[in-house]
Amino acid sequence: xxxxxxxxxxxxxxxxxxxxxxxxxxxxxxxxxxxxxxxxxxxxxxxxxxxxxxxxxxxxxxxxxxxxxxxxxxxxxxxxxxxxxxxxxxxxxxxxxxxxxxxxxxxxxxxxxxxxxxxxxxxxxxxxxxxxxxxxxxxxxxxxxxxxxxxxxxxxxxxxxxxxxxxxxxxxxxxxxxxxxxxxxxxxxxxxxxxxxxxxxxxxxxxxxxxxxxxxxxxxxxxxxxxxxxxxxxxxxxxxxxxxxxxxxxxxxxxxxxxxxxxxxxxxxxxxxxxxxxxxxxxxxxxxxxxxxxxxxxxxxxxxxxxxxxxxxxxxxxxxxxxxxxxxxxxxxxxxxxxxxxxxxxxxxxxxxxxxxxxxxxxxxxxxx
Ligand code: NAD
Numbered sequence: 001x002x003x004x005x006x007x008x009x010x011x012x013x014x015x016x017x018x019x020x021x022x023x024x025x026x027x028x029x030x031x032x033x034x035x036x037x038x039x040x041x042x043x044x045x046x047x048x049x050x051x052x053x054x055x056x057x058x059x060x061x062x063x064x065x066x067x068x069x070x071x072x073x074x075x076x077x078x079x080x081x082x083x084x085x086x087x088x089x090x091x092x093x094x095x096x097x098x099x100x101x102x103x104x105x106x107x108x109x110x111x112x113x114x115x116x117x118x119x120x121x122x123x124x125x126x127x128x129x130x131x132x133x134x135x136x137x138x139x140x141x142x143x144x145x146x147x148x149x150x151x152x153x154x155x156x157x158x159x160x161x162x163x164x165x166x167x168x169x170x171x172x173x174x175x176x177x178x179x180x181x182x183x184x185x186x187x188x189x190x191x192x193x194x195x196x197x198x199x200x201x202x203x204x205x206x207x208x209x210x211x212x213x214x215x216x217x218x219x220x221x222x223x224x225x226x227x228x229x230x231x232x233x234x235x236x237x238x239x240x241x242x243x244x245x246x247x248x249x250x251x252x253x254x255x256x257x258x259x260x261x262x263x264x265x266x267x268x269x270x271x272x273x274x275x276x277x278x279x280x281x282x283x284x285x286x287x288x289x290x291x292x293x294x295x296x297x298x299x300x301x302x303x304x305x306x307x308x309x310x311x312x313x314x315x316x317x318x319x320x321x322x323x324x325x326x327x328x329x330x331x332x333x334x335x336x337x338x339x340x341x342x343x344x345x346x347x348x349x350x351x352x353x354x355x356x357x358x359x360x361x362x363x364x365x366x367x368x369x
Contacts, residue, residue: 035334038063038085038101038125040092040116041108042071045130048293049105049157050079052326058334062100065092065116092116096123102337105157106130109203110210114139121150128333130157132214132357133350135205136369140354144347155333155343156350158218162328165296165318169279169288170222177302177312178281181259184223185280186216187266188291189250189273192243199243199269206368207235207247209357212275213267215291217356219277220255220263228255228263228356233364239270253360284311293322 037059039046053059061079065087066072072086085098095101103126106116114134117127127147133140133156147154160166173181189208197203198211209217221227233253237244249270255263266273275291284302300314336343361368 033338034058034060035102035337036060036062036100037128037330038065038087038092038095038098038104038120040065040104040106040120041112042066042068042075043107046105046107048323049107049326049330050075052323052328053330054079055323056327056331059330062102063087063095063098063104065089065095065104093119093123095120095125101125103128103153103333109197110205111135111203114143117143117154118146121146121152121154124150124152126153126155126333126337128155128157128330129347129350131218131350131353132205132210133347133354135210137351137354137358138369140347140351144351147347153333153336153343154347155336156345156347157329158345158349159325159329160215160219160291161222161345162332163296163318163325164320165288165298165316166222169286169298170225172286172300173223173279173281174225177283177300177304178279178286179283179302181224181261181279181281183280184220184261184263184277185265186219186263186275186277187273188212188215188275189266189268189271191271192269194241194243196243199247199249201246204247206357206361206366207244207249207251208267208269209251209253209360212269213251213265214353214357215275216263216265216267216277217255217360218353219291220257220265221352221356223277223279224257224259224261224263226257226259226261227352228257228359230256231356231359231363233360235364235366243269248364248366251360251364253363255356286314293325294318294320 050061053061063085064072076086104120106113106129110132113129117129120127189212192199204210235248235251237249250268252266276289278287286300289297295317297317303309303311358368
C-alpha cells in the first residue's frame, strides 16, 4: 500500500503497543522488521540467548515451547510474549499458523535437536539449532534435507564464529603473522554434577566430546580453514560413581590436516579443564584462553620477517559482557533471513563436526552412527 519508511515504522510501533501485530519498528541495522524467534527448551543457554536478543535491535522473542507452563508464562511476561504463543512439546506444530514466529531457536538436550529442527522446518520456520547439531551423521543429513525441502534456513549456533577475539585470531593466522602453522593444542572440559543429561548416551549422544570437546574440534577447523583427514584417539572412564554408566569420561585425540598441521586435543567430564587453544607457527604463537561467553583473552608473540624485526607481543581481552555473543549470533541469523543469505555456520558446518566426531569415536574404538 505504498507506505513511506517512516509511516511503516510508526505503524509497526503502534501495532506492537496494541499487542496485535509483530513489532515492525525499523532496526538499528536498517532492516524494516524485527525477526521473531520461538525458543524451544527454556534452560540455561536459552536464557543467554533471550537476553542477547532483547539487548539487540534486530530480533525479538515471539514464542516459547516448554514442558513447564508456569515457567513459560513467567518468561513470556518478561519478554512480552502473548500467552497464546506458548506451546507444549506436543502441540508446538501449531506454530505454523503463528505469523509472529519467523524462526525457532532449538535449545534442547542434544538428542532432541533433530526431531525439533525437522518439526519446526515442517511448520515453515527457519531454524537456529544449538551445537552439537545432533547425535549422528545421518540425523545431520536429515535435518539439512528437511530444511531444504521446506525452503527454510538452518544455522548451527556456533557463537564463537561471530566473536571478535576469535575472528582476530583467525585473521592473524590467515595474514601469516605466525608464519607456517605447525601445531594446535586445545582442551575443554568440566567436572560434571551427578544426574546431568549431558553424560548420558540417551540425551547427550556421547561423552564430553559432544558438548565441550566439540569446541576444540571446531576451533582447529576455523583456525586452519581445513578439514582434518587422519585421526587417533583414546578414551577412558576413571570414576565409577554412576555419572558415566553409558558414556566415557575422558577423550584425547589427535588430528592431521591436509597441510600437515597436527592438532592435539583433550576433553573431560571429570575435572575442571578451562577451555583454550594455542597455535604454534614458524614465526610465533597465539593463545585464546577460553571458549566462554565473555572476556576472551588473546595473547600472542611473533616475529615478522626481516633482519631488524623484533618480536611483537599482544595481550588483549574482549570487554563485551555476556550476552553480547548471543546478540551477535542472533543478529547474523536475522540478517540471513531478511536478506535471504546463507548463514556463516549452516547445517553443513554442523554435519562436518558430526563426521569428525564419528572419526574420533571410531579411532577410540567407540561406535557412533
Ligand atoms: P539445560 O539442561 O539447561 O536446558 C535444557 C532444556 O531442555 C530445559 O529447559 C529442559 O526442561 C528441556 N528439556 C526438554 N526435554 C528434556 C529432557 N528429556 N531432558 C532434559 N531436559 C529436557 O541445557 P543447556 O545447557 O541449556 O543446553 C541445551 C543445548 O544447548 C545443548 O545442546 C547444549 O549442548 C547447548 N549448549 C550450547 C552452549 C553454547 O555456548 N552454544 C552452551 C551450553 C549449552
